[in-house]
Structures are given as C-alpha cells and as structure tokens.
Amino acid sequence: MNKKKLIVPLILVLAAAFYLVFFRQDKTLQYIPENADVVVLIDVKKLTRQYISNLIAHPSKWSGSKTKDNKEISLKDSGIRIPDFLQIFHLKDTRFSEWYSVVELKDPQKFSAFLKSHQFISEGKNLFRKEQIFIKTEGEKAIIGTSVTAFENINKALFASFEKNKLNADQLITHSTGSISFISGQKIQNFSIELKADEIEIKNTADTGILASVIDEVQKRNHFLEIELDARNVKNYAHFLDKNLIDSAQINYCKATADLELVNDTIISYGYDDNFNEIEKKTVQKIIQPNYIIDLQSQVPEKAGVYFQHKKWINAQNQFTAIPFQPNHIDRSHGGFIIKSTRKPISLSPKRTGNYIFIKNSPLLLSSLSTLTNREKKVLSDIEYIFYGNKAQNYWVKIKAKEGKLPLILRW
Template identity: 45%
Template sequence: MKRRIIAFAVLFLFSAGIYFLLYHKDKNLNFIPENADAMILIDKKKLTRQYLSAFIAHPSHWFIESSESEKKRSVFNAGLKIPDFLQIFHLKNSKLTEWYAVFDIENPQKLLVFLKEHKFKSLGQNLYIKDMLYIKIADQKCFAGISGHDFENIGRPLNGIFGGKKLNADHFMEEGTGSLSFISGTRTRNFSIELKDREIEIKNASNIENYASFISQLSKEDLFINAELDKENIKVFNKVLPDFFKDLSEVNYLKMNVKIKQVKDTIISYGYDDDFNEIEKISYQEIVQPDYMIQLETQDPAKIWKHFRSENLINDKNEFTGIPFQPNRVYQSDNGIVIKSVTEQSLHSQKKGKNFILIKNDPMLFYFSKGLNDFKYLKDIEYFFYGNNEQNFFLTLKLKDQKLPLILQ
C-alpha cells in the first residue's frame, strides 16, 4: 500500500512538473507600449513542446556534437526573464523593418557575459550593437531592437487605452505558435502564426483556401516575382510600403512579372599605343540584371500618365525613373500604363484572377546584390507567398527541404 502511495505521489509530482514546465502560462503582457501599432506574440511553451516533439522524432540529431559557436550562452541563459509570451512590437511612424522587445533583467552579469560571447560591440551609455541588432540596458530592463534610435520613444504600457486592465494573450491569439496583431486604438486585427517543418504560415482564418496547388502552378512560370493585385490590395500595401505604392491610388489593377538573368556586358575603354595614338579597347563581363514587365490598369490612363510626368517619374525619353533598373520604356495602353525593361522577352502570362505575390529565391539574386550574401539564412528560403481572398489573408515563407525540420535547424 505504501509503495502505491509513493508511486502515485511521484507520478503526481512528475505530471505537475511537466504541466508547469510545458503548459502552464502567465498570459499577462507587460511590455507592449501604448505607441505600438503592431505586435508579434510567440508562445514560448508551445514552441518548446514543438521542439521536444521534433527532437524525439529525429534520433539522428541526438548525438550531434555542438560546434563551438553553438556552445555559446543562449538567450534563455543570458540573465533575462523570458516571458511565456514573447512580445515583439512595432512603433507608430517608424520604419517597417524596425521592431523591438523589452525584457526584465534577472542577472546583469550573465547578460554582459552573453553580449561578450556573441561579440556585441559597445557604443557607450549601455548601448550595444551586432549586425543590425541593438541592445540597450536601462532601469533593470533590456531593450532589443532592429534600430537603436527609437528606444527613448517606447511609451508606457498599452493597458491605459484598455481601461487600465492588464493585457492578456488571449485577446490577441488563439491557436498557433504565435500571432501577428495590428493595433488601432482599442481595436485589433489578429493573424495566427504557424511554425511547420518547412514553412512559417500567417493567416487570419482557419478555413482559408489551400494555396498549395496554385503556388505549384505559379512555380512552373519560372519567374522571380509573379504578382497580381486589385485596388483594395494596393491600398493594403500602400500602408506597408508607402514609398512604392504612393502613386498608385488611381490604379485598379497591378500585374508584375520579373525574371533575373545573366548577360554579357560590353566594356569600352581607351588607351594609347607606343606612338601615343588613342586606341579603343573592348572587354566583356558577365552581369546579372532583371527583366520585368509591369501593367497598371486604370479608368483614366491619361490622368495617370500626367501624374507620373508631374512627379518626374517619366523622363523625356519615356523611361520610368521610379524603377532603378534602366533602361526601360513606358507607354499608354488602351486601359492603363505598361512599363517594360528594354530586354524584356516572353514575360507575358495570363491573368490568374487572384490577388497574390510570389517571390521565389534565385541563386543569381546573390550575384545581383552582393550585400545579400551577408544574410546567409536568405539562401535557405525557397519562396515567399502572399494571397488574399476578400477579408481572408494568407502569407507563407517556405524553406528549402533539409534533413531536419525548421525548429531543429
């Protein structure tokens, strides 16, 4: 009888430990400022369960010895208190790429060791940088961000506009490993984030259509960028990428096809022979350049043309200067404006009747822009896809097939 009681007690304590370690969550959100307009939440314990499940399912990973770089102190052992819901936010009127997070500091010495191990450079005044990540230490808090100049602009907690109530993760997410939320006053629009073996999905409806067969169809067209957007989707992207879409308010439909190719470029230089006569020297080099075609449909093409002219987006040679890749040519069609690179060939494709953007990885992209080689993880991406059907939105980042699922890489 005593053995049964002991066994039951051990089982109970073990089960309770597993529950508190992997399932019990503090859902209070303490680090979302009132001047945030977007937020990403990551469920740390669900992510941990996914990791353990993937680890158990791949025995080949059990005995892999860590490299020296992997033996460095991790962020989970850096003297920070990592909340059960990691809170990453974007501030109003800041750049699209600038995101921030705030953590309580439990052990300042551990944090300094972490920064040293990971080769963060001190900029003085408790500000550190590595690559594009800035770390600021102040008032027993650690501020992390893609930009270092907006830390002082992080406002008070968001609770004030919700009647002083503590914010709860349930307000922003349901199922999923995380969520992306857009905040406007007391209103929020929430999107679920799902971490899968080979992809990351973001969507706002569980019954959203399956785009797999459509993406497969698009992939056969061998384009770097393949996109179609109607007027409503152009408005959406005008909020996200205002510099690119600001002149398209009168456009009802946009179609874009881009291909990257390698071509031989002629270089002409001049020198002198032994008698000091000028001679022409011709050499060749391989360069990578885009071929593209952009169709803009509108009810009044002449009005759009006049607007582009007034904004100096079309020069006297009828080149569209709003695109940095030239030469190109721009002309009016029966129902809009067409912009083409001068070498454009065979980029015509049928309208799909959907709102989408597909950007596929292309090895030549890293020759085209050498700076991208600094971001080694970009080479692991297969494609990015955006799809929209009325109020349902779907985004996915697909990674190339590897032996291990994404969470173990």
C-alpha cells in the same frame, strides 16, 4: 517506507513540474505600449514543446552542433528571463522597419557577457549595437530594436509598467505558435503563425483552398516573380514605396511577371598608353538582369502620366526610370501603362480575380546578395518560394521550404 507508495506521489510531482515548466503561462502582456499598432507574439512554451518533440524524433541531432572552439554564450546562459510570450511591437507613425521588444534580465552581468560574445559593440550609456540591432539595458530590463528612435519613450513607459494598456495573450493568439495582430483603437485583427515541418503559414482563415490553387497555377508557369493586385492591395503596398502614388497617380491595378538571367555586361573605361595616347578598355563581366513586364492601370491615366513626368520617372527615351533595371520601354494603353524590359521580351500571365505575390527562389538571386552572412544564405537557400494571397477578407502568407531530412525548427 514501502517504495511502491512513493510511486504515485512522485508521478504527481513530476506531472505538476512538467505542467509548470511547459504549459503554465502568464498571459498578461506587460511590455506592449499603448501606441503599438502591430504586435507579433510568439508562444515560447509551445515553441519549446514543438522543438523538444521534433528533437526526440530525430536522434541525429541529439549530439548537438557546437564545437570546442565556439565561444558564443548560449541564450540559456544569457541572463535573460525567458518569457512565456515574446512580445515584438511596431509603434504608430514610425517607419515600417522599426520594431521593438522588451525582455527582463535576471542577471544583467551575464547579459553583458552574452552581448560581448556575440560581437555587440558598446556605444556608451548602456547601449549596444550589432549591425542594425540595438540593445539598451535599463536596470533589470533590456529594450531591443532595429532603431534607437523610440528607446527613450519606451523607457518612460517601462517605469509606468504600461498599466494603461495591458493586453492579455488570449486577445491576440489562439492555439498557434505565434500571431501577428493589427491594432486600431479597440479593434484587433489577428493572424495566426504556424511553424510546420517544411513551411511557415501566416493567415486569418482556415479556408485556403482557392488561394492554394493559385500556387499550383503559378508554379506550373515557373517564373521567378508573379504579382497581381487590385486597388486595395496596391494601396497597402504603395505605402512602402511612395505614399503619394495612390492619391497622385490613381493606380488601381498592378500585374507583373519577371525572370532572372545571367548576362554579359561590357564595361568601357579609358586609360593611356606609354605615349600618353588615350586608349579604350573593354571589360566583360557577368551580371544578373531581370526580364519583366509590368501592367499598371489607373482610374485617370492622364493624371498618372503627369505624376510620372513630375517625378521624372519617364525620360526622353520613354523609359521608366523608377525601375533601376534598364533598358525598358513604357507603352501607354487605354487604361494605364505597360512597362517592358527590351533585352528579352516576356509575356504577362493570365489575369485572375484574386490577389497574389509569388516569389520563387533562384540560385541567381542568392548569388547577388553578397552582403548576407553564411547563416542567412543557408536559410534563404532553404526556401522554395514565398506566397502572399488575398481573397475578399481572407489573407494567407506561405513560406515554403525545400524538403529536408530535418524539420525547419531543427534546421534554422
């Protein structure tokens, strides 16, 4: 047979195989319960294409980073059926920290070996745990979560195959690497997730010019933290701290500025000498302390003051004890309260009309997080700043990493 005649069919076969492996997708989202109110979707095939294209462009990573002593089983050999779309969800009326996902298993025994190699501890009844990650296997499926609270309900829904609430990926994601969707009844609000060379963006708008100008301003002031939030944003974030704060204290504006500093802290303890006389011992240690100023405005300042007193957030020294970093002092202004650290005064940044939270990475912050693993420390040390911005109905979250020789997808 003429070899030239085989070239065209071979190219067609390879093209078809390439399409099936890297582009063809099952867009039916089978594992999102009916009572999910937030869904994070990751386009696995697009992420894979992005990884391969970046890998090709960076030959230094071709040799890999595994060592002969590495006994961890890779995700490729884990026995998991890699989905076209990874589905992570939060359930209505559960804590914000509770997130879940369901994956299919093509080889449950391999998956058990995978968990063991990654130091997951068996807690019986097919339940495994590593720190705050829980995994429960149910036949050819595995439920993954940051809590076990909803595992039983999710398992029941698995047997029903979530038939009542099958979503389609096109409802949640459009041409982006991932998405975050907020679901309320029939209403769905989508935010795209874009992974770029040295930044991650989460947004619901392409027009970020005004919010980008805020980043330019706050970077020039070079503070560790800057916050400015209106009533709507304060209400959203108050749910993470104290659900009664808005109704009881009527806080409708918050502005804050903070810096970190390494200071000497004297610890006084008492012991006894050889004659059993009490002696005072002083020990000096270095600790990280923030210098800050916080402006809280209320529609009804008197009501807010009563609420703070009821919560015992203001002590006899007129300190705001809800903030653990002492000492501070609270001043009552015409429209609310200004809380200042007293060790080293700091000024509020100029007021804007937009809403934003800006956190600049600091070596002092990283050194204070002693419970992190080396990998987690490496990821955090790579971040330059985190920014949240809101203008009208436009929202934008930007995680900016330091420039490096490798793009984020190959670094992390």
